[in-house]
Amino acid sequence: MAASTVVSSPGKVLMAGGYLVLDPAYSGVVVSTSSRFYAVVQPGASGHGVPVRPIQISVRSPQFVSASWVYDLAVSDSAVRVDQHDPSGAKNKFVHLALDRTLALALEVKGATSLQHTLSNNLDITILGDNDFYSQRAQLSSRNLPPTLDSLTKLPPFLPTGVPISQVHKTGLGSSAALITSLVSALLLHLNVIPADSFTSETPSEGRKFAHNLAQYVHCLAQGKVGSGFDVSAAAFGSQLYTRFNPEVIQGLMSDTVAAGSLNAILSPSNVRWNHKAEPFQLPPQVRLMLADVDAGSDTPSLVGKVLKWRKDNAEAAKTLWDTLDSHNQALSQKLLKLSALAAQYPEEYKNTVKYLSTIQPVQWLAYPGFPEQSRIMVETFVDVRKSAQAIRTHMCEMGTLSGVPIEPPEQTQLLDACISTAGVIGGGVPGAGGYDAIYLLAFDPVDCPAADLPATRVERLWSKWTDLSVSPLLGSESLAKGVRVEVLEDIPGLKEAVLGA
Numbered sequence: 001m002a003a004s005t006v007v008s009s010p011g012k013v014l015m016a017g018g019y020l021v022l023d024p025a026y027s028g029v030v031v032s033t034s035s036r037f038y039a040v041v042q043p044g045a046s047g048h049g050v051p052v053r054p055i056q057i058s059v060r061s062p063q064f065v066s067a068s069w070v071y072d073l074a075v076s077d078s079a080v081r082v083d084q085h086d087p088s089g090a091k092n093k094f095v096h097l098a099l100d101r102t103l104a105l106a107l108e109v110k111g112a113t114s115l116q117h118t119l120s121n122n123l124d125i126t127i128l129g130d131n132d133f134y135s136q137r138a139q140l141s142s143r144n145l146p147p148t149l150d151s152l153t154k155l156p157p158f159l160p161t162g163v164p165i166s167q168v169h170k171t172g173l174g175s176s177a178a179l180i181t182s183l184v185s186a187l188l189l190h191l192n193v194i195p196a197d198s199f200t201s202e203t204p205s206e207g208r209k210f211a212h213n214l215a216q217y218v219h220c221l222a223q224g225k226v227g228s229g230f231d232v233s234a235a236a237f238g239s240q241l242y243t244r245f246n247p248e249v250i251q252g253l254m255s256d257t258v259a260a261g262s263l264n265a266i267l268s269p270s271n272v273r274w275n276h277k278a279e280p281f282q283l284p285p286q287v288r289l290m291l292a293d294v295d296a297g298s299d300t301p302s303l304v305g306k307v308l309k310w311r312k313d314n315a316e317a318a319k320t321l322w323d324t325l326d327s328h329n330q331a332l333s334q335k336l337l338k339l340s341a342l343a344a345q346y347p348e349e350y351k352n353t354v355k356y357l358s359t360i361q362p363v364q365w366l367a368y369p370g371f372p373e374q375s376r377i378m379v380e381t382f383v384d385v386r387k388s389a390q391a392i393r394t395h396m397c398e399m400g401t402l403s404g405v406p407i408e409p410p411e412q413t414q415l416l417d418a419c420i421s422t423a424g425v426i427g428g429g430v431p432g433a434g435g436y437d438a439i440y441l442l443a444f445d446p447v448d449c450p451a452a453d454l455p456a457t458r459v460e461r462l463w464s465k466w467t468d469l470s471v472s473p474l475l476g477s478e479s480l481a482k483g484v485r486v487e488v489l490e491d492i493p494g495l496k497e498a499v500l501g502a
């Protein structure tokens with residue numbers, strides 16, 4: 001019998017490419033975050049290995065009120081049935097579908113005998129998300145703590161939210177995608193559908209691709225629509241330049257029931273109809289991603305509907321705008337990648353350049369005449385990054401104005417303008433679909449710099465004094481891990497306690 005399986009997946013920030021990434025002709029710049037969702041799969045208490053009938057899977061989300069679900073399983077040679085034990089109890093479509101389709105796939109790959117054997121002791125699953133996925137304003141104010149990064153580090157991990165899932169204030173990091181990806185990945189490992197080392201290599205293994213395809217499918221099914229899928233791809237593969245998959249690949253599976261034996265052929269990593277691209281990307285060293293929740297919240301689906309309608313009704317103008325935005329998005333990602341390469345090639349010059357730029361206003365970056373040649377190239381490249389981020393903001397604003405939706409509303413514009421004028425801030429914008437939701441910034445994070453002198457500290461000071469919008473920082477920064485990761489329960493602070501206390 002397998003021991004516990006603990007798997008985590010990161011959250012996401014779509015730094016550039018909102019709306020464009022819905023179209024396979026364009027790509028998005030996706031950064032995965034250090035904030036993660038955890039799925040802990042443990043053999044249940046069945047009574048000394050004697051199978052209990054029916055087999056049961058219990059799932060708990062201890063951060064929420066009324067968030068536990070029990071499912072009865074019936075495994076035959078041709079099908080697995082997953083039924084909620086108490087049909088009148090609260091439902092969780094995302095969790096239910098993740099179990100239903102992962103077990104159906106496991107039956108196809110492993111056969112009924114193997115599946116029954118692995119499940120004979122039942123399963124207990126606990127789902128936990130890092131605090132960053134949910135607004136911590138109430139927690140901070142109940143502890144008389146100001147909304148700062150330092151205060152956030154003082155909060156216990158995996159804090160209960162005190163509300164049912166449907167009422168929680170999310171921060172937009174892609175909770176459902178990270179949840180589904182960690183859950184299906186943990187189950188695929190636990191049920192031996194994919195090899196134990198599937199999540200160890202830097203380059204995506206067949207097992208990781210299989211988990212991605214399944215997570216992408218389950219997430220689309222649970223959401224009732226096929227989005228671009230950048231959030232699931234970030235959860236599976238980490239930071240990347242993402243180009244979407246053709247929705248037709250899963251069209252035949254988008255129904256309440258699927259024909260026995262049909263999942264493996266479609267979801268298999270060897271199915272060439274999966275045509276998404278996840279090209280390597282990461283932020284340059286000593287450049288820090290900063291995120292803030294602006295606590296006004298926006299309704300992404302309604303923004304998307306209006307923008308896509310405008311695009312359809314104004315095809316020519318939209319093509320020009322989309323192409324222009326795309327050129328700036330590409331420039332942003334390519335310049336950031338160039339900086340990573342320069343940092344690797346000339347580490348000392350890079351360190352000195354970052355240290356110098358982090359102390360002065362952006363308008364002065366190019367003013368210093370005494371740079372050695374390599375540093376001058378680095379400064380110019382940082383200037384290019386800044387210009388691209390600004391051009392993206394300008395054209396995203398234009399997209400909002402033309403389609404009548406607040407992609408970068410005036411309140412966000414004022415806040416972002418103030419942030420990017422701060423010494424040591426490279427650029428910023430509204431992530432994803434925009435709206436009154438969140439902002440992101442790229443700030444220098446020089447090594448050997450006292451905390452008080454860090455650009456992040458200056459930004460925090462600005463945020464804490466900002467009164468037009470309530471700005472609350474998020475703790476997470478970029479995760480360099482390439483997506484899904486296998487964890488050791490005891491190594492994640494607070495995770496074991498949160499599971500045991502569940």
Ligand SMILES: Nc1ncnc2c1ncn2[C@@H]1O[C@H](COP(=O)(O)OP(=O)(O)OP(=O)(O)O)[C@@H](O)[C@H]1O
Pocket residue numbers: 061092093094095127128129133165166170171172173174175176177179
């Ligand atoms: N911690 C959790 N435990 C169990 N189910 C969860 C949890 N978090 C999210 N879910 C499931 O995901 C659904 C929320 O999906 P929704 O699409 O609203 O999130 P999202 O848009 O991914 O959030 P975000 O704003 O973080 O991007 C919930 O209704 C629930 O079924």
Ligand SMILES: C[C@@](O)(CCOP(=O)(O)O)CC(=O)O
Pocket residue numbers: 014017018019020021022172227228229230300304431432433434
């Ligand atoms: C507008 C869109 O391109 C991005 C939405 O991103 P977010 O959920 O606002 O981070 C939609 C999508 O890609 O599915």
